Amino acid sequence: MKFTPFQKPKYFLCVFTFSLCLLWLKENIITTNYIKPLQYYIRHFLDVRSKFDIVPILIRYTMPTVKIQQKLTPCLWFDSNAWDAVTFYTTVFNNVEKGKISYYGSDMPMPQGSVLTIQFQIEGQEFLALNAGPNFKFTEAVSFMINCDTQEEIDYYWNKLTEDGGEEGVCGWLKDKFGLSWQVVPAIMGDMVANSDGKKVNKVMQAIMKMKKPNIAQLVEAYSGSPDVIKA
Template identity: 55%
Template sequence: MNKITPFLWFDNNLEEAIEFYSSVFKSFEAGEIRRFSKAGPGPEGSVMTANFTINGQEFTGMNGGPLFKFTEAISFVIDCKTQDEVDYYWEKLSADGGQKVECGWLKDKFGLFWQVTPTILIEMLGDSDREKAARVMQAMMQMKKLDIKGLQDAYEG
C-alpha cells in the first residue's frame, strides 16, 4: 500500500522549523537532510529538503522560497488527553510570532496551522444527545484555546 506523506513548502527557513518542532514535540525524529549543490537553485550548502517525523507522522519539507504560503485550508490536529497537554502545545506552537486563532486553532511562526484538540471534545460532539453536543459546540465557538472543564460544563448543562 502506498503511504501519503505531507510535503511542506517553507520560505527558506526549513532548518529553523526543524529545530523549533524538535523542541516542541517530545516524539520528534529528524531524518535525511539534502542540501543544495553549486547547481542551486538555492545557496550552496543550504537545506533543500528534509524528512522528519512528529508523533509518528512523517513529513517532508522543502525550502521553496516566498512564492507559496500555508493557509487554514490545511491544518494538523494534535489530539490531547489532558488540559496540561492542550496548554503546552497551545503556548509552544503560538510562541515567537505565532497567532492564536479560535476554536483551538493557531498558526505557528512559520505560518503552519494546528488544531490543539482535547480528545474528549470529539466524543462530546458525537454524543447521541444532540442538545448536549450543541451546547459543547456553542461553548467551543466562544473559545480560542480549548478548555476541557468549560467544554465539560457545557456538556453537563
C-alpha cells in the same frame, strides 16, 4: 565438492541448521555488528558458493531490513527556513526524529549547499520540510490536530506553538511562528460532537466557538451540566 551418500544428508542438515540460526538472528538481534562478521564467515569459510549458490541466499536473508515509509507524507513548503522550523518542532514535541537531509546543487534555484529537504517525524508521523522560496504560504485550510488528554497538555502546546510570533486563532486553531496551522484539541471532543443527542452537541459547539484556547472543564460542563463528569 563431492559427497558420499552418507556425507550429503549431514552436510545439508548442517547448512539448513546454520541458515535457521541466521534467520533467527535477523529477526531478533539484527545489527550490523553481528551480521557483517557472519556474512564474512559464510563467504570465506563455507565452500559452497560455486556448486550450490547458497551464499547469496544466506546473505540476502541476513541483511538488515529497510524501514518502509508511510504511504502518505505531508510536504511542508518553507521559504528558506525549513531547518529552523524542524529544529523548533524538536523543542515542542517529545518524540521527534530528524531523518535524511538533501541539499541544493549548482544551477538550482537556491544557493548551492543550502538545505533542500529535511525528512522528520513527529510522534511517528512522517513529514518532509522543503525550502523552495516565497511562492506559496501556509493557510488555515490545512492544519495538524494535536489530541490532548488533559488541560495541562492543551496549555503546554498552546503556549509553545504561539510563542515568538505565533498567532492565536479560535476553536483551538493557532499558527506557529512559521505560519503553519495547528489545532490543539481535547481528545474527548470527538466523542462529544458525535453524540446522538443534538442538544448536547449544539451546546458543546456553542461553547467551543467562543473559545480561543479550549477549556476542557467548560466544554464538559456545556455537554453534561457538570464540569467533572461526562454523561453518555
